[in-house]
Amino acid sequence: MMASPPLYKKLILFLFLWSFCYLTLTTNLTLASKIYNKRMKHKRDLRSCLNSISGKKVFPTDSEYNSDIINENTRVTYKPTVIIHVDKEEDVATSIKCAKTLRIGITARSGGHSYEDYCTVIGAGQRLGPIYSALSEKGFLIPAGTCPSVGITGHSLGGGFGFSSRKFGLASDNIISIQMVNADGQLITADNNQNSDLFFALRGAGSGSYGIVTSLTFKLSPVPDKVTSITIDYDISNIQTVFNAVHKYGTKLQKEVTFSLEFSQSAFQLTGLYLGNSQQAQKVMQDIVSATNANPRFNEETFFDSVVRWAYTNPDQVRNPQLQPYKFKAKSFYVNSPGLSQDGIQYIADFVKTLPCSTSAIFDLYDGSAINLVDSGATAFVHRNSLYAIQVLTTLSDQSDVCLNKLKSFGIEFQKKYTSQFSYQNYIDRDLVDWQHKYYGSNFEKLVKIKRKYDPNNLFSFPQSIPVN
Numbered sequence: 089m090m091a092s093p094p095l096y097k098k099l100i101l102f103l104f105l106w107s108f109c110y111l112t113l114t115t116n117l118t119l120a121s122k123i124y125n126k127r128m129k130h131k132r133d134l135r136s137c138l139n140s141i142s143g144k145k146v147f148p149t150d151s152e153y154n155s156d157i158i159n160e161n162t163r164v165t166y167k168p169t170v171i172i173h174v175d176k177e178e179d180v181a182t183s184i185k186c187a188k189t190l191r192i193g194i195t196a197r198s199g200g201h202s203y204e205d206y207c208t209v210i211g212a213g214q215r216l217g218p219i220y221s222a223l224s225e226k227g228f229l230i231p232a233g234t235c236p237s238v239g240i241t242g243h244s245l246g247g248g249f250g251f252s253s254r255k256f257g258l259a260s261d262n263i264i265s266i267q268m269v270n271a272d273g274q275l276i277t278a279d280n281n282q283n284s285d286l287f288f289a290l291r292g293a294g295s296g297s298y299g300i301v302t303s304l305t306f307k308l309s310p311v312p313d314k315v316t317s318i319t320i321d322y323d324i325s326n327i328q329t330v331f332n333a334v335h336k337y338g339t340k341l342q343k344e345v346t347f348s349l350e351f352s353q354s355a356f357q358l359t360g361l362y363l364g365n366s367q368q369a370q371k372v373m374q375d376i377v378s379a380t381n382a383n384p385r386f387n388e389e390t391f392f393d394s395v396v397r398w399a400y401t402n403p404d405q406v407r408n409p410q411l412q413p414y415k416f417k418a419k420s421f422y423v424n425s426p427g428l429s430q431d432g433i434q435y436i437a438d439f440v441k442t443l444p445c446s447t448s449a450i451f452d453l454y455d456g457s458a459i460n461l462v463d464s465g466a467t468a469f470v471h472r473n474s475l476y477a478i479q480v481l482t483t484l485s486d487q488s489d490v491c492l493n494k495l496k497s498f499g500i501e502f503q504k505k506y507t508s509q510f511s512y513q514n515y516i517d518r519d520l521v522d523w524q525h526k527y528y529g530s531n532f533e534k535l536v537k538i539k540r541k542y543d544p545n546n547l548f549s550f551p552q553s554i555p556v557n
């Protein structure tokens with residue numbers, strides 16, 4: 089495949105004048121005026137420092153500002169002092185230098201891509217939908233999630249599970265090399281030969297902690313001629329039978345099949361993908377289908393059509409994904425073999441049923457897969473011996489506070505009583521107690537040491553970033 093230059097247009101940087109956010113809280117007018125003048129000077133300094141940047145700079149007074157800060161999750165809003173739409177790597181370096189000189193915060197958002205040979209270089213700002221589209225046209229894929237608007241960088245730096253992960257692993261397991269601008273504004277490479285400690289850290293703990301990633305090189309896997317999408321509708325009253333079958337047969341399933349079980353207040357479904365034709369898919373799923381007395385649907389289709397199907401949208405929306413912002417909060421858990429106990433299943437089912445906000449529990453099957461073949465100390469992604477990962481996601485509405493509080497207590501109880509003590513760092517949760525261990529387990533201390541080496545002044549930080557000590 090021909091190489092085309094990586095596109096960086098969609099990599100976005102947010103710069104924050106955190107140090108002045110208390111201005112509106114002070115009642116001392118002289119102090120307020122001094123702070124105000126200092127803040128104005130700081131803003132002017134920032135503008136002049138960013139002068140050489142060729143990408144677009146969007147300030148709070150600009151008309152695009154409000155649309156640029158929209159996040160998929162509308163519960164979370166950021167008000168940066170300036171948003172930079174990066175044009176090239178030098179823009180990242182300049183932004184970092186300005187952030188460092190002016191002692192202000194900096195964080196990245198994603199966009200842009202290109203590919204060559206049997207690996208592909210993807211610009212840090214690209215989203216999953218266009219990546220699936222471009223690669224599948226050439227007969228390739230990388231394993232990654234089902235939502236087309238998710239950014240490849242945040243996704244793969246924290247893991248990245250999708251419907252080809254039992255065969256090919258997580259997105260992070262398929263990274264061959266990473267280009268990153270460090271705290272000194274220098275572009276460095278992290279791979280098995282150069283900065284290998286950083287390469288370890290970025291694959292699982294890379295989101296926002298070590299530097300700004302500008303591009304990632306991924307190993308490509310071949311797209312089969314046909315894949316088969318699998319759908320089984322269940323009645324929630326059969327929940328124990330279905331879980332018994334998944335516990336019994338899930339681990340032994342061929343790696344070509346990956347599926348999730350999801351139940352909400354109104355539905356209970358198994359959805360997944362088999363990397364092969366329908367006849368083979370039926371054979372592979374036979375034990376689970378028989379044990380649950382199910383009526384499965386097997387849709388043989390192209391890989392791209394399956395991407396569209398599981399994005400619950402149309403091809404255009406996959407190729408040009410738009411955010412569909414809504415307010416949500418999630419908790420995540422990992423469960424090892426032999427799976428949740430009957431009590432545990434009842435506990436989570438009762439919680440989902442009774443919460444007064446639309447809620448679902450999604451179980452992603454990990455066991456018997458390429459994910460679990462990787463050693464838990466080989467990359468920063470430590471969760472390598474789970475039967476499944478669980479996400480409990482609630483959409484917030486009028487009763488937000490009630491739901492948030494109940495979800496929080498549920499998360500603590502459920503994790504204490506029924507699951508392993510780990511959570512998925514890509515479903516980041518600011519309320520999670522002991523997140524250092526739950527996200528990174530035995531890798532945490534090593535990650536702190538690597539942080540001290542590459543970002544000793546903690547330029548890249550947020551409440552759950554890897555600390556320097």
Ligand SMILES: Cc1cc2nc3c(=O)[nH]c(=O)nc-3n(C[C@H](O)[C@H](O)[C@H](O)COP(=O)(O)OP(=O)(O)OC[C@H]3O[C@@H](n4cnc5c(N)ncnc54)[C@H](O)[C@@H]3O)c2cc1C
Nearest residue numbers: 196197198233234235238239242243248249295296300301
């Ligand atoms: C609707 C939806 C569907 C999802 N589906 C899946 C799924 O199927 N499978 C799965 O595993 N996960 C899934 N996720 C979780 C998703 O993988 C994480 O939320 C991921 O962190 C999103 O990355 P992003 O780049 O889109 O987000 P961002 O908010 O842009 O970034 C997330 C984090 O990564 C950091 N980051 C972003 N860009 C860079 C960069 N260039 N350099 C360094 N750090 C950077 C940010 O600072 C931030 O800390 C889903 C999330 C949503 C909202």
